Amino acid sequence: MLSIYNTLTKQxxxxxxxNPPNVNMYVCGPTVYDYFxxxxxRSFIMADIIRRYLEYKNYKVKYVMxxxxxxxxxxKKSIQENKEAKSVAEDFVKAFFEDINKLKIKPADIYPKATEHMNDITKLIEELEDKGFAYNVDGNVFYDVSKFKDYGKLSGKKIDDLESGARIEINEEKKNPLDFSLWKKAKPGEPFWSSRWGNGRPGWHIECSxxxxxxxxxxxxxxxxxxDLIFPHHENEIAQSExxxxxxxxxxxxHFxxxxxxxxxxxxSLGNFFTARDIVKKYSPEAVRLSFAQTNYAGPLNFSEELLSSAEKGLEKLRNLADKTxxxxxxxxxDGIFPEFDFARYEKNFEAAMDDDFNTPQASAVIFDFAREVxxxxxxxxxLHFEFYQSVKSFLGKTAEEVLGILDLSDQSQLSGNSIENELIELLIKLRAEAKIEKNFKLSDKIRDSLKEIGIILQDSKDxxxxxxxxP
RNA sequence: GGCGCUGUAGCCAAGCGGUCCAAGGCGAAGGUCUGCAAAACCUUUAUUCGUCGGUUCGAAUCCGACCGGCGCCUCCA
Structure with a gap:
């Protein structure tokens, strides 16, 4: 049984x-004005893991971002760069897809864009206005928070408390400082769409609804x-949609x-950020994913180079096992024996962990325990019998590869697609073996060290x- | 001021009433294997879970107070 911590009920x-087995899932995506x-x-990856686990549980997930x-x-960016707003958005949409692909995030089923849903957006605003939840002030349309009795139910805020807070901007046009924009009147030079309130563009929250x-x-x-989206963004989405x-x-x-x-x-806004694409230049996407998976999705995560390099080291263990497998x-x-090994127990433990509000730290611990026992x-x-390794691969495939996305089980042992290179390496290995028999360790070590310098690691086992x- | 999260080993981090005299990863120390490495395995590394009280047969886990840290309430994942 899968349980989820629900921000709405706080439990x-x-x-x-x-409508099982269907699951409909919506994740707030990026505003495309910069590299993410x-x-x-972290949000995209943890959402991806949740989606993957639901699929593991045989749900048919419809995933929209x-x-x-x-x-x-x-x-603002378009003015700075002296470009069309449209081309800024297009550039960063493209970059977004490159980045999520690099991070091994499975693509959503649908990536709706605000600009392609203007009719749906204006229709919704019209409906809100017609039902008395919105008001038009000279081409600017606002949501009237006082009309929605459940306002604040997600974030646990009360309208009165919010009003007494000192940080709400004063806007003469609004009836209530908490009211928010549904439709913004176009200023000169801004992109706009036509509507019954005149030319303008949608406010931030309405597109998601x-x-x-x-x-x-x-x-x-x-x-x-x-x-940070709990308030006001998601609170406002609830107000609009409901x-x-x-x-x-x-x-x-x-919420992540x-x-x-x-x-x-x-x-x-604080400017202390690393883009995902820069991080992935230095660390593997799997290490990024593991370091996120090793802490609960809801809590804070203090990000550091040590975090990533310790994840990278831990991953080595799993990769070595995958290679060996x-x-x-x-x-x-x-010829080998099939040792006594309780694969079912590991699967059960993995599922129990993930079923408990996507406890990925526990789930990854199960995978590491598994690796040690193998x-x-x-x-x-x-x-060991090769059928044993088939079961090993099957377990790692289902958990580490499919759900967490921290391991690639495709055969990495050969250098990709260059058989002459591989044959040359095999030749060097053979020469080194001969040198070792003659106890010419100077030569054998030189072969090993030289190959290491060009990124090829030799490992001796018994035979x-x-x-x-x-x-990297 | 309101709402929410959080304090567990050198670092990161699970556990949230007994099966925990506390998982897992990194790091450190010793050992096995090896010509040497590497990998892998074994052992060690928290008498203790921010502090002080309380509830309970039993608490890291529940309650209270106190001391820290963070976030949201303004664009932000």
Whole structure:
């Protein structure tokens, strides 16, 4: 039984999809005005792991992630760079796809863009206005927070408390300082769309209400995003959608904790951020994923180089096992024994961990325990039956590769597609073996060291020497 | 001021009433194997879970107070 911590109820709840085995899931995507940073990456990766686990549980997930391609920040950037807002958005949409691909994030089923849903957006605003939840002031349309009685139910805020807070901007046009923009009147030079209130563009929150409804229905299962979106963004989405449809908007709200640098929030506005693409130049995407998976998705995560390099080191253990497994499967040894090994127990433990609100730290601990026990069996026995390794590969494939995305089980032992290179290496290995027999260790070590310098690692085992490409 | 999160070994981090005299990763120390490496395995590394009280047969886990850290309430994942 899968349980999920629901921000709306502030407790763990059993997950019951509306229409099993289908699960409809919406994740707030990027505003495409810059490369996304490693903090954004945490949300995207953890959402990806949640999606992958739901698929592991045989749910049919419809995964939608919006791309906000009209926005103040995009307009600002376009002015700075002296480009069309549209081309800024297009450039960073392209970069977004490159980056998520690099991070091994499975693509969503649909990536709706605000600019492609203007009719849906204006229709929703019209509906809100017609029902009395919105008001038009000279081409600017605002949501009237006082009309929605449940306002604040997600973030646990009360309208009165919010009003007494000192940090709300004063806007003469608004009836209430908490009211928010649904439609912004176009200023000269800004991109605009026509509407019954005149030319303008949508406010920040409305696109998510319009697009999630269009692609996932009026009520859907899961809505996820960063912690900071709880208020006001998600609160406002609820207000818009529930006022318009008269139905519950979302059953399960999932929020991701922040990634900090030196215990301080990393954000674009503070300027202390690393882009995901820069991080992936230095560390493998699997290490990035593991370091995120090793801490609970909801809490803060203090990001550092040590975190990544310790994940990279830990991953080595898993990669070595994967390489060994592939090697053994090639040999198809039937001579070896099939040790006593409780594969089912590991699967059960993995699922129990993930079922408990996606406890990825626990789940990865299960995988490391598994790896140790397999290695132990291999160390204690001269050889193991290849069917044992088939089960090993199957377990790692389901968990580490498919769900967490921290391991690539495709055969990495050969240098890709260059057989002459491989034959040359085999030749050197043979020469080195001969040198070793003659006790010419100076030569044999020289071969090993020289190959290491060009990124080829030799490892001696009892009866043969294997090589592998050194991964950055 | 309101709302929420958080304090566990050198570092990161699970556990949230007994099966925990506390997982897993990194690091460190010793050992096995090896010509030497590497890999792998074994052992050691928290008498203790921010502090002080309380509840309980039993608490890292529940309650209270106190001391720290962080986030949201303004664009932000």
């Amino acid at each position: 763990k709840e059993e997950f019951k999809p509306i 940073h490693i903090g954004n990456a 919006n791309l906000t391609d009209v926005d103040d920040k995009i307009i 319009a697009m999630s409804c269009k692609h996932l229905g009026e009520t859907f299962d899961i809505h996820a995003g960063g912690n 006022a318009a449809n008269g139905k519950k908007f979302v059953n399960y709200w999932i 904790g922040f990634l900090n640098i030196n215990d301080e929030k990393m954000s674009k 592939n090697e053994e499967l090639k040999n198809k040894s039937k 290695n132990k069996a291999a160390a204690e026995n001269a050889s 043969r020497t294997t090589f592998k490409k050194n991964k």
